[in-house]
Amino acid sequence: MIYHMTPFIKNTFFLLFLFATLISCTTKKTQAQEMKNDSLIKVTSVSENRIKTGADNYTAYLPILKGKKIGIVTNQTGILSDKTHLVDFLLGKNIAVKTIFAPEHGFRGTADAGEHVFDGKDSKTGLPIISLYGENKKPKPEQLAGIDILVFDLQDVGARFYTYISSLHYIMEACAENNIPLLILDRPNPNITIIDGPVLEKEYASFVGMHPIPLLHGMTIGEYAKMINGEKWLKNRIQCKLTVIPCLNYNRKMDYSLPIKPSPNLPNDQAVNLYASLCLFEGTNVSVGRGTEKQFQIYGSPYLPKSDFSFIPKPNLGAQNPVYNGVLCYGEDLSTYPRVNQLELKWLIKAYNSTTDKSKFFNAFFTKLAGTKKLQLQIESGIAEKEIRESWKKGLLEFKVMRSKYLIY
Numbered sequence: 009m010i011y012h013m014t015p016f017i018k019n020t021f022f023l024l025f026l027f028a029t030l031i032s033c034t035t036k037k038t039q040a041q042e043m044k045n046d047s048l049i050k051v052t053s054v055s056e057n058r059i060k061t062g063a064d065n066y067t068a069y070l071p072i073l074k075g076k077k078i079g080i081v082t083n084q085t086g087i088l089s090d091k092t093h094l095v096d097f098l099l100g101k102n103i104a105v106k107t108i109f110a111p112e113h114g115f116r117g118t119a120d121a122g123e124h125v126f127d128g129k130d131s132k133t134g135l136p137i138i139s140l141y142g143e144n145k146k147p148k149p150e151q152l153a154g155i156d157i158l159v160f161d162l163q164d165v166g167a168r169f170y171t172y173i174s175s176l177h178y179i180m181e182a183c184a185e186n187n188i189p190l191l192i193l194d195r196p197n198p199n200i201t202i203i204d205g206p207v208l209e210k211e212y213a214s215f216v217g218m219h220p221i222p223l224l225h226g227m228t229i230g231e232y233a234k235m236i237n238g239e240k241w242l243k244n245r246i247q248c249k250l251t252v253i254p255c256l257n258y259n260r261k262m263d264y265s266l267p268i269k270p271s272p273n274l275p276n277d278q279a280v281n282l283y284a285s286l287c288l289f290e291g292t293n294v295s296v297g298r299g300t301e302k303q304f305q306i307y308g309s310p311y312l313p314k315s316d317f318s319f320i321p322k323p324n325l326g327a328q329n330p331v332y333n334g335v336l337c338y339g340e341d342l343s344t345y346p347r348v349n350q351l352e353l354k355w356l357i358k359a360y361n362s363t364t365d366k367s368k369f370f371n372a373f374f375t376k377l378a379g380t381k382k383l384q385l386q387i388e389s390g391i392a393e394k395e396i397r398e399s400w401k402k403g404l405l406e407f408k409v410m411r412s413k414y415l416i417y
Contacts, residue, residue: 023246033299059264062193062230062253063161064089066097069191069253071404073103079147081109081140081179085163085195085270094161094193095133105135106155111162111175112141112271141171152186158244160192163270164229166199167284168208169377172270173232178217180236184248187404194230194416196264198280202226204351205284207403208379217379222400222407224284227414230254234414242413252276252416259417272326273303278343280304285352286342291374294359295321295337299330308339311363312409317341353393360387 018238043114050158062069063086078098088176098105108115108130115130115137128137138144138151160179162172183190200369207225213219219241225232230252237247258264274280279302286296286304297306299321315338321330340355363369370384378384386396 031296033272048075049194057257058089059196059258059262060089060256061195062255063087063094063097063195065193065253065256066101069159069193070103072191072251073098073157073159076194076223077104077106077154077354079107079109079155079158080105081158081175081394082162083111083115085266085268086193087159087268089267095130095135096161099133102345103132107151108135108137109140109147109151109158109179110137112171134140140178145175147182148185152188155188157189157191158183160190160229160233161195162229163195163266163268164197164232165270165274165280165283166197166202166224166226167262167287168205168219168221168223168225168379170283170289173229173252174215174218176233177236177242180233180248180250181246184242184246187249189249189251190233192230192233192250193251194228194255196255196258196262197226197228198264198266198277199224199284200226200228200260200264202284202349202351203404203408204400206378206380206383207407212379214376214380216376220407222404223379225407225411227411228255228416229349231411231414231416234416235411238414239410252346254416267330273298275301275303276305278345279345282329282342282345282352285348285367288356288374288377289359291371291377292356292359292369293363293365293371294339294364295319297321298327299324299333302341302343303327304343305343306339307359309359309363310335310337311365311369312338313362313364314338315340353387353396357387357393 022331080095082094088094088097095105095108110344127139129135130137140147158179160176162171164170180190202224202228203222208217208220208223210220219236227235233252236242237250240247266280268273274283283304286307288294289307293311294307294309297303297319300306300319306319310332317337317340318338320334320336321332323329323333360366360369374384375381382399
């Protein structure tokens with residue numbers, strides 16, 4: 009019996025061993041596959057949850073543009089997540105792009121602030137470029153002839169005096185007057201959490217401030233367009249036919265780092281965050297670092313007290329003839345200053361109080377930037393920053409109520 013059982017047991021053990029080995033291999037293969045699948049799920053999840061700009065939300069707008077002749081208002085910021093420019097992307101999708109309209113700084117974003125931008129032709133695509141900065145801020149009817157729809161894709165930074173929203177106003181007005189629909193590809197506002205500053209008074213309206221809003225408005229450019237339309241701020245209270253392609257996976261609590269400089273003198277996130285606070289210096293005799301590599305991250309002048317920090321502005325990209333070109337300036341380096349969540353006045357007040365030439369500190373441009381004469385008078389009168397802020401409260405509350413009707417996110 010034992011003689012007959014032994015091979016049986018051996019065979020049984022052998023079969024069990026084979027079975028266990030197969031299970032082990034299968035289990036390892038399954039675990040490996042599961043690990044691979046988990047990795048794919050995580051990657052997919054990250055991809056799906058990544059912020060997508062309106063330009064990246066192309067399944068929403070390509071059907072609208074198909075078969076139409078289009079004009080595009082854009083510059084170097086009009087890119088998709090893979091850095092493909094919107095113009096190139098649309099041409100690759102056989103969309104008939106007819107004309108490019110360029111705002112301040114030009115289509116490639118290399119012109120100085122305030123520099124006249126000329127009409128021309130894009131060297132890459134051969135498309136005509138029409139400047140919307142200079143005398144021609146609003147497209148003329150003949151420049152819109154043959155265009156079925158206008159596309160707007162510019163990166164805003166949330167400040168009233170950033171002229172892309174002024175260009176938006178004139179584009180909307182031209183579209184309304186010429187019965188051309190406007191399609192806006194929305195983009196996140198890197199300063200979307202900040203609503204602050206004095207509300208612009210109508211008598212001080214200009215191209216660096218066209219609407220009765222605070223200095224920092226806390227809206228995306230798509231939301232802002234809805235507000236222009238809804239509040240009937242266009243000439244003769246006309247409204248344009250407006251469609252906003254929203255960002256995806258975006259909310260107002262998210263930080264957003266710009267993938268490309270929105271203009272030559274806003275080189276990084278720090279400059280974008282400090283821009284509104286330091287730009288008020290552009291209406292004074294103080295430099296904000298144009299002609300250095302720390303634009304809108306430093307400030308100084310020859311009239312401020314000598315300090316450990318100094319700089320000498322020199323011509324560079326975006327500042328061919330900077331303020332105090334070749335002159336030693338003393339001031340403050342804010343390039344590592346923590347992120348601000350309000351309009352900071354302390355540097356402006358400090359500079360005014362310490363300048364050796366108060367009579368020439370402010371110039372006429374300051375009132376246009378501030379949107380009111382009151383701020384200059386308050387600083388000159390020595391009113392405390394806290395009291396100045398109190399004077400903004402009523403206007404800010406009224407703006408927030410109005411603004412709430414147009415929010416997308």
